[in-house]
Amino acid sequence: MPTPAETAATTTHDADWWRQAAVYQIYPRSFSDSNGDGLGDLKGITSRVPYLKELGIDAVWLSPFYPSALADGGYDVDDYRNVDPRLGTLEDFDEMVAALHEAGIKVIVDIVPNHTSDRHVWFQEALASPKGSAARGRYIFRDGLGENGELPPNAWTSIFGGGAWERITEPGPEQAPGQWYFHLFAKEQPDLDWDNPEVHEDFLTTLRFWSDRGADGFRVDVAHGLKKDLNAEVASLDLLHRADLFREGEHPLWDRDEVHSIYAEWRKVFNEYNPPRTAVAEAWVHADRRAMYASPEGLGQAFNFDLLEADFDAEQFRRIIAKNLAEAAATGASSTWVFSNHDVVRHATRYGLPKGSGRGGKGADGKDWLLEGGDPAQVDAERGLRRARAATLLMLALPGSAYLYQGEELGLQEVGEIPDADRQDPTFFRNKGVEVGRDGCRVPLPWEAAPAEGSSFGFGANGAHLPQPAWFAGYAASVQEADAGSTLAFYRRALALRHELQGSESLGWQDASDDDVLHFVRPGGWHVVANFGTAPLELPAGEILLASADVEGGKLPGEATAWVRVAR
Template sequence: MSTTATLATLSDSKRSERMADPNWWRQAAVYQIYPRSFSDANGDGLGDIKGITAKVPYLKALGIDAVWLSPFYPSALADGGYDVDDYRNVDPKLGTLEDFDEMVAALHAAGIKLVADIVPNHSSDRHEWFKEALASPKGSAARERYIFRDGLGENGELPPADWESVFGGPAWERITEPDGTPGQWYMHIFAKEQPDFNWDNPEVREDFLKTLRFWSDRGVDGFRIDVAHALVKDLSEPLPSTAELAKKNTGGDGFVDGSHPFWDRDEVHEVYAEWRKLFNEYNPPRTAVAEAWVHETRRARYASPEGLGQAFNFDLLQADFEAPKFKKIITDNLVAAKETGASSTWVFSNHDVVRHATRYGLPKGGATAAQGTNAAQDVTAKEPKGQDGKAWLLAGAPAEELDAELGLRRARAASLLMFALPGSGYLYQGEELGLQEVAGIPDSERQDPSFFRNKGVEIGRDGCRVPLPWTTEGSSFGFGDGGAHLPQPEWFAGYSVEAQDGVEGSTLELYRKALELRTELQAAEDLEWIPAANGDVLHFARPNGWQSVTNFGTKPVALPQGTVVVSSAPLEAGKLPANTTAWLV
């Protein structure tokens, strides 16, 4: 492995083998694409499917094993595409089904699998079923596909329960009946434009099986299940109040017995057992990973071989940059993976949270801006504050509270550590460029519903969804000829692909080298912790002798014997600097 060319040749051979391997997902590097912000081929300011196809060579050179494609379905974008109008089509603003097929073919030709996002908890209010429900009378079969209830109060003027949606405001919306009178209420855990399905309805279950087959037959290799823990609900009356639920959750640790009326109920696994039977009809079987913000003791069932097979582990995402916390999280999750037969998943950034290059530059070192607690079920990216309460970004420029250089250095170290771990590593578009969160977005140009529902409390998730910079110049830094649907800051030029391509030491080249090496060094799904003299150092070895050492401390430390093949920052007189990871063989 003395040259990049040799690495690329070996990797092509490995990728060909992995494409046919039914266990490809167990230790895959999966790259999340938020399609509307990745690459714009037609110049309308919005990323599209052809834009992704055009960047397949970039994705192959990056060294990933799979793409996770966030929703690309027809949508009014009330929630960034997670409000789906039609589950078996492509948003015409993003392309056509033929464009989708061409993208799948291009990815597969490059040895890259495709994981599609599925949104089963709710549809858009523009879905044909919901429009039919609004036009149909109370008690009709059309309404039974969703969750409609009579209101409380003398004339039904109060919602069925005082529950709040994740985006703020009530979780119930009253409709106007076909005759023009005030009518029933429908449930929406998220935005009012996202009515929840009734998963007790056989028609709903059968339609989603049809959707899974539709995309599997088109070559989709796996599925990411949005809000996987919320589908099945127990809405037996009387519905409990928010105060009653809080009283029951006295430990503040979430509902660990499956008794919450709509989060993490045991019955949801009946749905996924049925899905698993469908996935196993294909060769190789289709994979699935659950987005389930549940207590760690409840995660295993989502990841079981009889269910979805994998579940996102957000523990590192929510942890401060500290060696003891990382070690405990890694150890606990590897033990859990062995118990279920699944493989671990690791993630630091995604479309719902502040980018980790920014989080790690904040005073508390990471957890300040990471969301998704079990108690609140809140996956929005709130505005992180410095210790004195000031906003961490002002007018798009780093404020005193944010140390961007430190944040990027720690993010590089954390990512390199993650790539050495057994299990799947999930990357979010732009992290390979070291992108910081963009906070200086004018209110008039924001799109996230959480911002508008909680203005002044939550800044929303737009800052991690700003279109990528591909070039150092141009109206959208190469994103597309027609500008970008969210404003890009001037400092994007220095973070662009063009600015980093081929530049030794750049974050892009670090990711490329690490991911290529990861393909070659991959070993059995295990590791051995090696004691370190310094409590700020994490040192482990994989079964084939591949070693990873991370210095979470503030002073350089000596490295063990071996040849350093990659490091997240240059060594200092042969020592591993602060906030740095190195791999040795």
């Protein structure tokens, strides 16, 4: 079998492959379980490569698969250059990469540079070392306030709730309370100090490690959070979320200008390879600041979450699309589009809620649907899926990269009703009554329509690490394989056509018949018409290549999108 690097060399000739790629996010623990332990694994991914190839994606993005205590779904990393033994081995990784590359599918690895886990060898060394040591200098340690240092250095709170500082016990027989360390997320995720050159060098080593094993690119977690000013005199972390309190680039924790010096270093490493490795930033920043992360001298691309947070509304979609395409054209970057991922309610559910929009979704009473119990009865699943298919077909027609989340090709709904005892997301445990957590979009996929009781619907032989509802049976891949009108068949056709029709990264807006309609044309006479309203719409005369709902008499139904080839 060829090595991952050898297969990468034969499948990634085009240095710009990422600019209009369809990227499929895999949450490994919930994708496919090969050994029946309830957790998805790398061999499970390898076994599903034929499925991924037939789907028609260009790349997979792997959420963290590193050794981890799962305090935050694998984003608490024990070892950046290894595989969690519950998920496989480095040899399994190599086999998976080789199989994906053989199928013409690139591999994007998730990297988590803001923090390690508290089990990382560096942090364990810091706990065993004295105050002021080089080992502690890799993290953010501070003396506490108060007479005996019993108070944290400031009153900031973590993203997951509770204080952002955790006090340690100093080494030695006295076992005395000592310094505090900073954790922007869970206490099991101590933040690294990116003013330390050793931190810089270690991550450059990690980037080369995975690139040498055939990784084609990286998704950078919390890319806007690495550089910090812990001396800022701000009373509450809550205030830090208000960008209007700070000048651009001067926020104490987020999106500081100096973070880009890190990515300039990374770009030099990426460019050591032929073709250069790619990267995409997860940076929740103001749209005007996103271009710096996506610059050719930096990571090259940054996630655009604007459509993910928008209502199902034509004017909002048009404004977002036009702005982001103009931004990409001005900077030379490539736009990115996404509706669902491992952190948000699935868009087929958001669009089916009475006030469905944004990252979560509101029920009929205007309150957060998940916090109200995630009652399936509040979701109009049929309408949600209809809108989701329409939005996705529109998105797949746009210039730029399309990011898909595992299971959306099956039309999966969010699993809202998960017993408290089965939940895993730390946001639930640390913020009970405030956030219900992200487990509902991380429930393992249904591959087979097996009986509900005691089943994992083909995910694995002995159940799944998060409970799957009985209604998953109707969404199983095996059921949809046999149905030409299924959402799976729809995605396959859309992705195949996307490859066939794609040209330059441009579009031309056309005058629409009313405010609920978006109409644009791509190079080659390929028209895209999206009807956000409810009344049927007359389509341009031509060949209907694909529609998200049945077209009758040349009319596109409400809440639907069509691709039409118009004769010149």
